Amino acid sequence: MPSSRCLPALLFAATLAAQGDYELDKTTSGARDGTLVLDVRQAPPNMPLLWLVGLSAGPTPIALLDPLDARSVSVGLELIGNWALQVTSPTGTATYSLLLPSSVVLQGDVFHWQTATFPGAPTFIDAISNPVTTQHALPSTSAPLPNALLAARAGANLCWARNRDAGQGDFLLVSGGTSEFFQFRTLDAAAGPAMVTPRALHAAATLNDGRVLFTGGVDGTGAVTTTCEIYDPIANTFTAAASLPGPRAAHAAATLPDGRVLVVGGTTDFTDLTVAATNSLNTASLYNPATNTWSAAANIGGRRLVPALSRLSTGAMLVSGGIEVTVLFGIPVGAVSTNKAQIYNAAGNSWSNAANMPAGRAYHHDNQVTLANGRLLLTGGVLIPSLLDAANAASIAQADVYNPATNTWTSTTMANARTGHTATRLANGQVVVCGGAEGLLSAPVNLAAVERFDPISNGWTSLAPMTTARTGHTAALLPDGMLVLLGPDTSGEAMHF
Numbered sequence: 001m002p003s004s005r006c007l008p009a010l011l012f013a014a015t016l017a018a019q020g021d022y023e024l025d026k027t028t029s030g031a032r033d034g035t036l037v038l039d040v041r042q043a044p045p046n047m048p049l050l051w052l053v054g055l056s057a058g059p060t061p062i063a064l065l066d067p068l069d070a071r072s073v074s075v076g077l078e079l080i081g082n083w084a085l086q087v088t089s090p091t092g093t094a095t096y097s098l099l100l101p102s103s104v105v106l107q108g109d110v111f112h113w114q115t116a117t118f119p120g121a122p123t124f125i126d127a128i129s130n131p132v133t134t135q136h137a138l139p140s141t142s143a144p145l146p147n148a149l150l151a152a153r154a155g156a157n158l159c160w161a162r163n164r165d166a167g168q169g170d171f172l173l174v175s176g177g178t179s180e181f182f183q184f185r186t187l188d189a190a191a192g193p194a195m196v197t198p199r200a201l202h203a204a205a206t207l208n209d210g211r212v213l214f215t216g217g218v219d220g221t222g223a224v225t226t227t228c229e230i231y232d233p234i235a236n237t238f239t240a241a242a243s244l245p246g247p248r249a250a251h252a253a254a255t256l257p258d259g260r261v262l263v264v265g266g267t268t269d270f271t272d273l274t275v276a277a278t279n280s281l282n283t284a285s286l287y288n289p290a291t292n293t294w295s296a297a298a299n300i301g302g303r304r305l306v307p308a309l310s311r312l313s314t315g316a317m318l319v320s321g322g323i324e325v326t327v328l329f330g331i332p333v334g335a336v337s338t339n340k341a342q343i344y345n346a347a348g349n350s351w352s353n354a355a356n357m358p359a360g361r362a363y364h365h366d367n368q369v370t371l372a373n374g375r376l377l378l379t380g381g382v383l384i385p386s387l388l389d390a391a392n393a394a395s396i397a398q399a400d401v402y403n404p405a406t407n408t409w410t411s412t413t414m415a416n417a418r419t420g421h422t423a424t425r426l427a428n429g430q431v432v433v434c435g436g437a438e439g440l441l442s443a444p445v446n447l448a449a450v451e452r453f454d455p456i457s458n459g460w461t462s463l464a465p466m467t468t469a470r471t472g473h474t475a476a477l478l479p480d481g482m483l484v485l486l487g488p489d490t491s492g493e494a495m496h497f
Contacts, residue, residue: 208259
């Protein structure tokens with residue numbers, strides 16, 4: 001028989017077991033001056049349904065209502081007067097809508113939701129849904145998220161976890177050899193699996209089946225590695241994949257329409273910037289996930305560090321910009337952020353010149369967005385004017401749009417120069433750019449500034465700033481339309497659209 005000090009653990013286990021008999025999810029982000037919509041699915045049909053809401057996550061023992069029930073709900077009693085009754089449909093569905101006021105005073109308010117059906121036997125409560133947390137802010141503004149990450153996450157890779165929580169919007173943040181899940185339903189974090197090899201300055205590409213390939217980079221000893229691994233969101237594991245033909249870091253990777261992954265540029269040694277430039281690469285490799293093998297691809301036109309590689313709407317691959325290095329007798333004699341672009345033809349394993357970008361840029365691979373009409377938007381990045389003037393390397397405000405149908409560029413300018421920022425396409429086709437750093441790379445100034453790009457007018461509009469200046473953070477658009485911004489520390493915030 002368990003001792004009395006074991007009872008809290010047993011009760012907690014019972015609480016966990018009581019959650020998630022059926023699905024509860026948020027359909028809208030609940031922006032202030034809008035409508036919050038919650039949906040129930042797979043509940044017992046034609047049953048009375050109680051909507052519970054609180055300012056805290058409880059737990060609240062159901063024994064307060066029914067002494068026979070040892071379960072708990074994840075909702076406090078602060079708003080019990082706002083609990084509501086409904087009846088589930090013949091298919092076990094129900095919808096709850098709430099008009100939200102427009103008030104700065106209520107900015108960032110957090111509510112905890114859950115539902116339960118009744119009557120049960122022998123208890124009064126029958127089935128209980130999973131809990132849901134909602135946060136509310138004025139449209140196009142941000143508020144700090146209610147929960148912190150488990151670890152600081154600078155430059156994290158994002159892997160969608162479509163099999164978790166009914167595929168509603170959980171994702172994995174991967175950095176420094178560790179990972180954690182951001183949970184859409186409850187706006188909090190949970191531990192994820194460890195990588196096979198800790199790595200930085202690597203490249204990641206999402207495969208056509210949803211798995212994510214991590215290639216090369218600098219390992220935990222500081223050496224540029226050939227190792228690769230794959231994250232499987234269904235098995236929730238990292239497993240080793242075939243190694244690159246040679247060490248490679250500060251490169252770019254993207255998935256071809258046929259499922260293979262193209263890797264370009266980078267360096268074989270990142271001891272320091274001079275060594276990285278000396279050992280920069282013009283080579284490219286192809287990974288075949290069906291056979292777990294690598295093969296050589298045609299070389300790109302020049303040694304490139306931190307270029308961008310983009311899968312175009314036409315199916316072709318575009319390599320753009322990067323730090324183009326000229327090496328003479330083993331010594332780097334030139335390094336500049338190039339404006340060159342090239343297109344890869346997978347069928348012929350060949351490269352052809354594309355129109356040059358309006359401005360040179362590097363370190364922009366993670367800030368590219370494919371627009372709804374198939375054009376490609378590249379925002380910000382780093383301009384190194386020359387090897388001799390490398391000390392004046394700085395962020396740029398240039399934002400250029402490439403049209404693959406016409407092989408032409410359209411030049412635009414953001415209000416702020418940025419590098420290390422995020423760019424996210426919203427459901428309406430517009431793009432929101434958040435944070436980053438402006439100024440010289442030797443003395444960067446972190447930004448809280450937010451801008452929105454309209455693909456119809458090719459114009460930019462400044463929005464309310466983030467609550468915290470962020471560089472090297474990660475952005476994810478959730479299924480309810482809320483944009484979460486996480487890192488580079490353990491904090492996060494959400495913008496409502």
